[in-house]
Amino acid sequence: MQVNFKGVAADYQIGPIRSKNIIQQVNLCLPSQSFTAIVGHTGAGKSSLLKTINGLLLPTTGTIQVGDQTITADSPSKAVLKSIRQTVGMVFQFPEAQLFAETVEQDICFGPLNFGVSKQEAKQLAQEAIALVGLEESILAKSPFSLSGGQQRRVAIAGVLVMNPDVLVLDEPGAGLDPKGKDEILTLVKNLHESKGITTLLVTHEMNDVARYADDVVVMEHGEVVAHKPVHTFFDDVQQLKSWSLDLPEARRFQLRIEKEANVKLPKVCLTIDDLVASLIEVGLA
Amino acid sequence: MNKLILGRYFPGESWLHQIDPRAKLVAAISFIAILFIAVNWQGYLLLGLFTIFVMRLSGISFKMYIRGVRPLIWLILFTVSLQVLFTAGGTVYVNWGPITISEYGLINGVFIFCRFVMIIFISTVVTLTTKPIDLTDGINALLSPLRLIKVPVDDISLMLTIALRFIPNLLDETQKIMDAQRARGTTFGEGSLVEQMKKLAPIIMPLFVSSLKRAEDMADVMEVRGYQSSKPRSSFRKLAWKKRDTVAIVTMVVLTAVLVLLRELGAYSIY
Amino acid sequence: MLVAEKTIVEVDNLTFRYDLRKDDHTLSAISISIKQGEWVAIVGGNGSGKSTLVRLLAGLLKAERGTITIDGVRLNDETKWDIRKKIGLVFQNPENQFIGTTVQDDIAFGLENNNISYDEMKQTVDEALKLVGMDSYRNQDPSRLSGGQKQRVAIAGILAFKPNVIMLDEALVMLDPRSRIQLLSTLKKLREQNDITIISVTHDMNEAALADRIIVMDNGTIIQDGIPEQIFINNDQLSPPFAEQLRRKLAEKGSAVPQSYMTEDEMVDWLCR
Known part of the structure; x- marks a missing residue:
């Protein structure tokens, strides 16, 4: 499903303090079945942009199209919002903070029941969702608060996947996990993206993850989208990355160091360790 | 929750912002006390002008203050109408059974209304112009005589400080959890009261869990950083009394004197 | 790496379990000796006991058996308050360990607890702020600081006591990669200039590789203890x-x-x- 931002601006209000134009003039088209990483520094407007996709934050101007539904500045009808929230799955940062029910099953069923699915069907969906995130079915009967941090994260993600979203938005889904747990979560996301054709949007600070999982990159600065490029082109232009003070993936950083010190040019932009190994062997350095 | 202005701090550099919190608290409390000295319209006029003057001094727009009163308006009107209906004396305008609307009742109602509004305005001035932490320091200083009767003043003020420190986090967290649950299809502020109460569980439960976790973390942090409630502590935060603080207190004394004078002169008292 | 020969942390036969009615020990008979100025990374899976170990060292938990000696002083209920001035602990969540309402208030918190005079506090806070490069933020409140900056403040709060040891309990895990790198270089500098011992519990192998020594824990025991080169070659569970x-x-x-x-x-x- 395609997501299309046209001239979107939004303010943010907490109490009496209003942050003007937390996002401004965003024109961005995320094609159906794309996997896009959003990068940028804290406060660049990434999280706010995500929230506009399902109307948690309404634009002050502009429109957001999700499939054939549209969100505009004048508060959209509840039916439109509900239908958009059903198609867009949102995994917030530290999503385990949203767990509340007595059992894992009840927690996962929360979404489907809100969207009017029958109890029976919701339970069925919960079983599928828990398998999707790689947990045993027996966990459904347990209290979510008795689980380990990594398991809680998966349960929370299952609570989002259970609605079978066409668009999946994730805000640093691996934050706070150990490297192995993080890889597992991201691999799971990547697999879902590939097997179900989910349009995926990933906010991250970790350039290694951008290189490994995403196809395209969106850069945000001061509430604006300043670039939208395929990953290879994005990491090719090192000067440009520096000007945004963004880091490089390790393989690419290592490549540049070698190219400088050995005075060679590797045949391609290396984003992963496998790219780098192949290139080093190809040019005869290793 | 977002509309309530009373109790919020509004950063600024005004003369009022710079007054010592102790002076501000004493002045505000004495203002509320002397409201009860005023018994005639001259007195209320004086207090009203003073209130407006102080609000101007804060450098914050009147709109903010009006917004601060709005959530409380029903409470005020309720109290006022009780006063109007049950005070007798002077010319009677309406008389239905036990309910009478009399001249004195009306005048009293107007006074009560003004008193309420002024109390809210003045308290709002204090909170809008004082950092919560300074307010805690002020309270701590004013309560310190209670140490003599073994009240744990320092623990109380540390508790207040920590609570204040985490209110923004709590609000932030509430917002995040609400967003997450709304994204999972729930809607707030819809349906019957019972339904609305039920919808709170998905917010309150996670907040509860995270607050417990936070409290545990904080207890550890405080312990490794050497906090023992029985031991004497020094204080890094120092309040400094300046000339303007004396000016503020003297102003209050003068205001009180003038009010007493007005009352004694009895220029058209209603009683 | 030049490491002075003085032993600063001595753990002998340390045994601990959370529930005395049950038989599963979180730590079983651990012995470690750490030298002044060493940088030690403690790694291991969830439930390996690594966090329990640093909590015991900070006196937050009580051992069932065995002893902990810090700078020649046995850790017990009487000595723990003094020992905590020598060995500070930085926790995982930057948000929850920021107690003060501003940066300088937070650094002063520990000093206040020890009833240090105002003038001395003022000077100490200034010095600590400079050491972690936060002096221009002294009046900021925590909501305007990044996670990395909050952890810096936590470290400054420890440095105010001129400690021998700083322990980090997964203190970098919530930070973005850039803040992580910056904080690590600050720690490196602190160790070199102030001869501070660093004990860091971590999952991040890039961080562990910076240490002089890695201790690998599993199921309450130490399974490996050595220089990073050895550890990474001999342990295929760790991603190097x-x-x-x-x-x-x-x-x-x-x-x-x-x-x-x-x-x-x-x-x-x-x-x-």
Whole structure:
């Protein structure tokens, strides 16, 4: 499903303090079945942009199209919002903070029941969702608060996947996990993206993850989208990355160091360790 | 929750912002006390002008203050109408059974209304112009005589400080959890009261869990950083009394004197 | 690496369980000796007991058996308050360990607890702020600081006591990669200039590789203890730093890379030979 931002601006209000134009003039088209990483520094407007996709934050101007539904500045009808929230799955940062029910099953069923699915069907969906995130079915009967941090994260993600979203938005889904747990979560996301054709949007600070999982990159600065490029082109232009003070993936950083010190040019932009190994062997350095 | 202005701090550099919190608290409390000295319209006029003057001094727009009163308006009107209906004396305008609307009742109602509004305005001035932490320091200083009767003043003020420190986090967290649950299809502020109460569980439960976790973390942090409630502590935060603080207190004394004078002169008292 | 010979942390036969009615020990008979100025990384899976160990060292938990000696003083209920001035602990969540309403208030918190006079506090806070590079933020409130900056403040709060040891309990895990790197270089500098011992519980192998020594824990015991080179070669459970990963991949592909652990500099030198 395609997501299309046209001239979107939004303010943010907490109490009496209003942050003007937390996002401004965003024109961005995320094609159906794309996997896009959003990068940028804290406060660049990434999280706010995500929230506009399902109307948690309404634009002050502009429109957001999700499939054939549209969100505009004048508060959209509840039916439109509900239908958009059903198609867009949102995994917030530290999503385990949203767990509340007595059992894992009840927690996962929360979404489907809100969207009017029958109890029976919701339970069925919960079983599928828990398998999707790689947990045993027996966990459904347990209290979510008795689980380990990594398991809680998966349960929370299952609570989002259970609605079978066409668009999946994730805000640093691996934050706070150990490297192995993080890889597992991201691999799971990547697999879902590939097997179900989910349009995926990933906010991250970790350039290694951008290189490994995403196809395209969106850069945000001061509430604006300043670039939208395929990953290879994005990491090719090192000067440009520096000007945004963004880091490089390790393989690419290592490549540049070698190219400088050995005075060679590797045949391609290396984003992963496998790219780098192949290139080093190809040019005869290793 | 977002509309309530009373109790919020509004950063600024005004003369009022710079007054010592102790002076501000004493002045505000004495203002509320002397409201009860005023018994005639001259007195209320004086207090009203003073209130407006102080609000101007804060450098914050009147709109903010009006917004601060709005959530409380029903409470005020309720109290006022009780006063109007049950005070007798002077010319009677309406008389239905036990309910009478009399001249004195009306005048009293107007006074009560003004008193309420002024109390809210003045308290709002204090909170809008004082950092919560300074307010805690002020309270701590004013309560310190209670140490003599073994009240744990320092623990109380540390508790207040920590609570204040985490209110923004709590609000932030509430917002995040609400967003997450709304994204999972729930809607707030819809349906019957019972339904609305039920919808709170998905917010309150996670907040509860995270607050417990936070409290545990904080207890550890405080312990490794050497906090023992029985031991004497020094204080890094120092309040400094300046000339303007004396000016503020003297102003209050003068205001009180003038009010007493007005009352004694009895220029058209209603009683 | 030059390490003075003075032992600063001595753990002997340390045993601990959370529930005395049950038999599963979180730590069983652990002994470690750490020298002044050493940087020790403690790694291991969830439930290996690594966090429990640093909590015991900070006196937050009580051992069932065994002893902990810090700078020659046995840790017990009487000595723990003094020992905590010598050994500070930085926790995982930057948000929850910021107690003060501003940066300088937070650094002063520990000093206040020890009833230090105002003038001395003022000077100490100033010094600590400079050491972690936060002096221009002294009046900021925590909501305007990044996670990395909050952790810096937490470290400054410890430095105010001129400690011998700073322990980090996964203190970098919530930070973005850039703040992580910046904080690590601050720690490195602190160790070199102030001879501070660093004990860091971590999952991040890039961080562990910076240490002089890695202790691998599993199921309440120490299974490996040595320099990073040895640890990464002998333990295939740990994912090594990038250069070593590259070396292994190249070796798999039949390249003639050396058979021993390589740091990034060594790898670059070898490739550019």
